[in-house]
Amino acid sequence: MPISDVAKKSGVSMTTVSLVLNNAPRAKYIAESTKEVVRQVAKELNYQPNIYARTLRGNRTETIGAIVFDITDPYCAHILRGIENETRATSFQYLLSDAQNESDRFRRNLDILMLRRVEGLVLVANSLSMDLAVLESIHNPQIPIVVIGRQLPESTIASTVSINNEYGGYMALQHLYELGHRRIVYLRGPKTIVDSVLRWEGIEEFAKKMDLKIPRQTIVDLPTPPINPSVGFYATKALLKRGVKFTALLAFDDMTALGAVRALTEEGIEVPRECSVIGFDDIDAASYYNPPLTTVRQPMVHMGEEGARILLTGIQAVRDRMPILGTQRFIEPELVVRNSTAALGSAAKKEKKNDRGIYLTPQIQQAVV
């Protein structure tokens, strides 16, 4: 039903209908009685404004584009959840694009989103498969961009939301150290990812502070993304074959850590009794793994929310013809201690039961008879 139908049936002009239904400022001067009638009729006819006409007229698509590097990666999913949360209260909708870890898909998807005239762009770009340089080529520089999960070297093309990776790395090693571990082994992330470099810096910082040596042969460098458990699995096997002795393993991320735990178990090394393992991210699987994984948590939903908030602010700025100011937002990570780490020599101690592992919901406990 076009607006003209509503106007006709209400006995007023299209202008009035539009004013009323949009609660435009000028609607103040419209008689309450008129408004009532219009609203009533609109409801009766189930009038739905045509978004496309409105967009054509007003040049506002109320749409933001989201590109994730891999929809299948829980990291992305949770950030999307955050974006959705923040976006929900507004009239904005987001168009999702899955780059599937392929850089040319990323490029193409970017074009498609531009064609749909998104008013802003949020990139979950934790992975290197997104070559952010192409952002420069966007023809409309008036589009605010927020990159989540990746610190950008310089440039001011985009705002960023990222975790304090250095502190995260620092905390991870600190945790192992405080449990008494000294023979520690590292699955280091690829140098091509900024995150790995920063996390490693944090690790080195703590090591230096405690005068802990990090022999070269205790480090395994992970290949370029995609990173998945099998990477951690084979890296750990390689380490074992190398003959290095260790009581704890610090992994680049949870995926890697899960693979590591599996490899250790398969080789008959019990986690955490004989070897502690710590990950990074706190993906869902970490909490229900066997054993539940100790990790450094990235509050992903929160990061998504934060990113969306920054983006919406940017869009508002553009609409108001204000300059878009790039923000660099850092989120603090959080140590989550579960059952994959234990104090050195606590062999006798029975594994604690579920105090920090799989989460207990009262309803669930009740519901299951």
Next chain:
Amino acid sequence: MPISDVAKKSGVSMTTVSLVLNNAPRAKYIAESTKEVVRQVAKELNYQPNIYARTLRGNRTETIGAIVFDITDPYCAHILRGIENETRATSFQYLLSDAQNESDRFRRNLDILMLRRVEGLVLVANSLSMDLAVLESIHNPQIPIVVIGRQLPESTIASTVSINNEYGGYMALQHLYELGHRRIVYLRGPKTIVDSVLRWEGIEEFAKKMDLKIPRQTIVDLPTPPINPSVGFYATKALLKRGVKFTALLAFDDMTALGAVRALTEEGIEVPRECSVIGFDDIDAASYYNPPLTTVRQPMVHMGEEGARILLTGIQAVRDRMPILGTQRFIEPELVVRNSTAALGSAAKKEKKNDRGIYLTPQIQQAVV
């Protein structure tokens, strides 16, 4: 740049430009030289048609709506991957909506998508939080709908893509049976989910065929969704407390199975040596769990592709003013044997190494030094 700019600079009319750029049938009658000029100019000016104007004019949004019950659930993510795959080759884009397992969110999201005038709807409705009855209330009955992951009782409002749940349940029990297990315990899905009922029927069918008894106290009924590992965890604990003796556990799905394995491990029962566990779905986590989980695989990406294909066909039908015919598509599940199941009494046999667990990529093996 509007099309008029291109027309002006090319020295032809807007009509001609439109015809050329869209490869319209009538473009045949346009001189090749003219076409060349137009295309050249369009490229120079970086002309991008305004989708909103086009939609306003032609009433085609080239957009489909996708509602998932939980973006965070790997099941949904993989189906989305399939939808994306199928959709990519077309000019269609999909609008994603995350119901977050809440029925009123589902309702609201549905409205939003209708407002955006999607030409079709695909629902990943494996969970009960989506009350499909509201579909009836869609004001435009001309919109084809495909439901993925849930069989619909009757009604012809939507096409469906679902797995052969009965056969899946049948296979799962058969697998355990063939390994020699007779004392089997069941974590049965909620009766409110059609899938659970059907899977259970398959289980009963096999049991009857083999004259296998299913005592009431070997069954634990799971509460209503969301289903997550903690449900399986507590269900298994409850079972153990009940004092039932068993050598194998058949779980409703992978999430439940993972929780079950964890519970067993925590109670000192080794999987698979002392107890075999089988799941359903084959989510990613199943392959890298500790131990890797034997399961009945739902080819989720494939299901997403199939669903999108059916939907696009339906949309084409609507455009051609043909009747939309509802399709019920069944996909065959597949048994994936990993390390969480073993032959009864094979206690002596060492757990096999990685032959069917974490997948080995040659590159990865090489890459990791």
Next chain:
DNA sequence: TTGTAAGCGTTATCAT
């Protein structure tokens, strides 16, 4: 307090 009309960028119809 309400109405008229222009214009957003396309494409389909009808002309030439």
Next chain:
DNA sequence: ATGATAACGCTTACAA
């Protein structure tokens, strides 16, 4: 072989 024009549904400047 190409062009002029109307129409899609909405919002807003201007008029009354």
